[in-house]
Amino acid sequence: MSNLKLGVMISGRGSNLQALIDACADPGFPAEIVVVISNKADAYGLERARMAGIKAVSFSQKKHSSKEAYEQSIDAELRDMGVELVCLAGYMRILGSDFVKGWIDHMINIHPSLLPAYKGLNTHKRALEDGCRFTGCTVHYVVPDLDSGPIISQAAIPISMDDTNETLADKVLPYEHKLYPYAVKLIAEKRINLINNVVHIKGYEDPINGVINPAV
Numbered sequence: 588m589s590n591l592k593l594g595v596m597i598s599g600r601g602s603n604l605q606a607l608i609d610a611c612a613d614p615g616f617p618a619e620i621v622v623v624i625s626n627k628a629d630a631y632g633l634e635r636a637r638m639a640g641i642k643a644v645s646f647s648q649k650k651h652s653s654k655e656a657y658e659q660s661i662d663a664e665l666r667d668m669g670v671e672l673v674c675l676a677g678y679m680r681i682l683g684s685d686f687v688k689g690w691i692d693h694m695i696n697i698h699p700s701l702l703p704a705y706k707g708l709n710t711h712k713r714a715l716e717d718g719c720r721f722t723g724c725t726v727h728y729v730v731p732d733l734d735s736g737p738i739i740s741q742a743a744i745p746i747s748m749d750d751t752n753e754t755l756a757d758k759v760l761p762y763e764h765k766l767y768p769y770a771v772k773l774i775a776e777k778r779i780n781l782i783n784n785v786v787h788i789k790g791y792e793d794p795i796n797g798v799i800n801p802a803v
């Protein structure tokens with residue numbers, strides 16, 4: 588079976604992109620990144636892609652007449668490169684519903700909270716302010732409503748009394764790096780069934796704590 592072709596969209600540092608690059612470097616991994624797209628020309632993730640020999644391009648909305656035109660250019664690049672799955676990896680702009688509808692069931696996102704809690708920005712700060720005892724991260728399908736699509740995989744991480752926004756972000760990030768390649772693998776291996784907007788996974792093994800959901 589040929590590798591699933593990924594297009595990764597970023598806005599900055601690109602550590603989740605790096606986790607995907609590293610996973611794809613394993614010859615047994617069933618996906619490959621064919622293009623990385625950033626909305627910021629100075630995103631370090633573009634460097635990471637180029638260092639790995641992956642096409643890396645930036646698109647500026649300012650150079651387009653509208654948000655729709657800007658997203659149509661991104662869409663065209665993804666389709667030209669034969670992308671089969673779009674991975675949002677710290678892409679910090681809200682995508683328009685036309686773009687999202689064009690990739691429905693073929694676009695996923697990683698979000699630094701236990702969705703459906705804390706959609707949007709400043710997730711760690713808000714979890715701390717609410718006195719939560721756990722936070723986490725989620726990989727989910729992208730739908731037009733922000734951070735609301737079917738959940739593929741999640742990790743729950745305990746919050747300590749002395750955690751700050753920064754320490755929590757540092758604690759969660761390594762879990763993101765495990766979760767994202769695992770979600771891509773599940774999709775590439777066609778182990779996901781979407782029934783009534785709920786993800787059912789064949790042979791789900793929690794990538795972090797061991798097997799929590801034996802084969803369904």
Ligand code: GAR
Nearest residue numbers: 599600601602603604677697698699
């Ligand atoms: C990650 O923590 C990711 O979950 C978050 O941005 C960070 C990007 O880091 N994404 C969102 O908040 C999306 N709403 P990275 O550039 O090092 O991967």
